[in-house]
Amino acid sequence: QRSSIRRNGHRLPRPPGTLPLAGNAIWFLQPRHKLLSWFSECERKVGFSTFEISVPSLPPGIVINDPANLEHLLKNNDIFIKGDFFKLRSRDLFGHGIINADGELWRIQRKAGLRFFSNSQLKTLVDDVLPVFIKDTQKNLDAAALASTQIDLQKTFLELTTRVMGKVAYDLDMTESMPFSKAFDFASGAIGDRFQNPFWKIKEFFFGNVLRKAVKEVKSFGASIVSAAIQRRTDRQGPTKVSLTGKQSILQANLIDALLDNITDHHIVADAAMNYLSAGRDTTAQSLTWTFYCLIHNPAAAHRVLSEVRERSHCANREPDLSFAAVQPTSSPFTMAVFNESLRLYPPVPIELKECTAETVFPDGTFLPRGTVVMWAPWAMGRSKSIWGDDADTFRPTRWLDISSQQLITKSAFEFPVFNGGPRACLGRKMAEVLAAYVIGSLLWDYEFTDPDGTSVDNLGTPAERRSQNSLTLPMEGGLPVRVRRRNLGQDYCTS
Numbered sequence: 406q407r408s409s410i411r412r413n414g415h416r417l418p419r420p421p422g423t424l425p426l427a428g429n430a431i432w433f434l435q436p437r438h439k440l441l442s443w444f445s446e447c448e449r450k451v452g453f454s455t456f457e458i459s460v461p462s463l464p465p466g467i468v469i470n471d472p473a474n475l476e477h478l479l480k481n482n483d484i485f486i487k488g489d490f491f492k493l494r495s496r497d498l499f500g501h502g503i504i505n506a507d508g509e510l511w512r513i514q515r516k517a518g519l520r521f522f523s524n525s526q527l528k529t530l531v532d533d534v535l536p537v538f539i540k541d542t543q544k545n546l547d548a549a550a551l552a553s554t555q556i557d558l559q560k561t562f563l564e565l566t567t568r569v570m571g572k573v574a575y576d577l578d579m580t581e582s583m584p585f586s587k588a589f590d591f592a593s594g595a596i597g598d599r600f601q602n603p604f605w606k607i608k609e610f611f612f613g614n615v616l617r618k619a620v621k622e623v624k625s626f627g628a629s630i631v632s633a634a635i636q637r638r639t640d641r642q643g644p645t646k647v648s649l650t651g652k653q654s655i656l657q658a659n660l661i662d663a664l665l666d667n668i669t670d671h672h673i674v675a676d677a678a679m680n681y682l683s684a685g686r687d688t689t690a691q692s693l694t695w696t697f698y699c700l701i702h703n704p705a706a707a708h709r710v711l712s713e714v715r716e717r718s719h720c721a722n723r724e725p726d727l728s729f730a731a732v733q734p735t736s737s738p739f740t741m742a743v744f745n746e747s748l749r750l751y752p753p754v755p756i757e758l759k760e761c762t763a764e765t766v767f768p769d770g771t772f773l774p775r776g777t778v779v780m781w782a783p784w785a786m787g788r789s790k791s792i793w794g795d796d797a798d799t800f801r802p803t804r805w806l807d808i809s810s811q812q813l814i815t816k817s818a819f820e821f822p823v824f825n826g827g828p829r830a831c832l833g834r835k836m837a838e839v840l841a842a843y844v845i846g847s848l849l850w851d852y853e854f855t856d857p858d859g860t861s862v863d864n865l866g867t868p869a870e871r872r873s874q875n876s877l878t879l880p881m882e883g884g885l886p887v888r889v890r891r892r893n894l895g896q897d898y899c900t901s
């Protein structure tokens with residue numbers, strides 16, 4: 406079957422270094438950050454040309470970098486599905502949740518979720534929810550500033566996104582220190598390994614106990630979210646309306662109610678709840694971590710973000726304007742450019758794959774038999790010189806701004822696949838964007854962050870590379886320890 410993958414009647418090229426029997430296994434057995442670099446190196450060598458990879462015991466696979474091929478894949482959601490290859494590896498963690506579902510099971514969870522991401526919900530998130538939680542973040546930063554101690558920004562952001570998601574999605578007080586959080590972290594690393602190690606079943610037969618315990622912890626947390634919601638609905642005789650700041654009914658609907666209204670099987674609701682939680686909190690916390698990492702090493706960009714906040718703010722009371730209107734891309738183009746640029750270099754979902762359910766031909770003429778696994782790496786596409794030009798490795802937010810209007814430009818989801826595209830595009834993109842614009846603006850306004858080792862920008866404005874940890878997403882290995890200093894309530898920036 407492997408030999409039937411063809412382009413113009415010929416076999417596809419193999420990446421340099423492919424071995425006769427082991428194929429490309431050697432790269433897949435390395436830590437994930439090395440695999441990411443390998444994907445990028447291959448893209449640099451072959452450009453948009455689709456190539457075949459092989460790992461013993463795994464189904465035939467290809468890697469695509471051409472945006473036209475990715476468009477074909479993402480738009481043909483019925484042909485390219487998650488499939489058994491993905492599900493077999495992630496079923497115990499994600500169960501029947503949206504991340505792991507195809508067909509009707511996927512459709513129903515997507516429809517239920519849509520209600521939760523309306524514009525009015527996002528406005529409430531920015532205008533009412535975030536101001537409450539960011540105050541606690543600030544208390545922790547103030548304490549670190551006062552004591553002149555380091556603080557881990559990755560942990561800080563994970564705490565923030567856990568609390569936000571807990572409140573708005575489930576009407577629960579969640580924190581990053583709860584056992585499910587650590588368990589999920591561990592499980593995500595171990596499940597990520599399953600996609601790289603063809604011998605994962607043997608490994609887990611001997612050493613899988615910790616993973617099994619972690620999955621059990623995550624599952625029981627999912628079940629507890631559902632039982633708490635059912636209890637609330639019984640007590641209040643109807644869906645809850647989350648109140649946060651003393652105002653009544655500030656959120657029209659929370660996610661768990663939308664899921665309970667649409668799905669009768671409570672086990673599936675529990676899986677869906679955990680899937681939405683992991684899709685939302687980890688990715689967003691990691692994107693903020695990498696963004697602040699880039700900003701710390703590019704002080705000029707941080708300064709321009711501050712100028713943008715100052716321009717639209719009321720300096721009379723020295724408070725930045727971070728209202729829902731102010732955090733839209735039209736009001737905060739440079740802040741969003743910084744966020745996009747960080748996502749381009751550090752995409753929270755760095756590798757993706759789909760399985761082909763029927764014979765199909767890609768726009769570049771590659772013929773795929775049924776069962777082929779197609780991989781693409783937003784990590785490698787984000788660093789592609791064919792897409793981004795010769796300075797693809799450089800952190801340069803202005804590439805996202807139109808030269809004359811200085812407004813944000815858009816890239817298609819197929820060139821910039823950080824949020825996926827087509828019918829399965831990320832549901833939470835807008836939520837992540839407004840949350841990021843709010844957090845970046847608010848924290849930069851009040852604090853100056855520095856690298857505790859004192860290393861700053863290199864000549865090109867490219868931060869010294871930090872590694873990501875093995876995971877399904879992109880946590881920064883070792884967190885992001887920083888030093889922090891209060892800016893004195895925007896005084897530095899409101900002098901007029």
Ligand code: HEM
Binds near residue numbers: 688692754822829
């Ligand atoms: C910077 C932050 C984020 C990034 C980079 C991101 C990226 C992605 C990507 C790449 C996918 C496709 C994954 C796949 O192939 O299965 C996805 C799907 C999804 N994301 Fe996000 N995401 C982010 C934030 C969020 C947030 C805040 C939420 C919700 C609270 C969310 C909810 C979802 C859901 C529900 C899906 C599944 C969509 C489907 O399969 O139909 N995401 N996201």
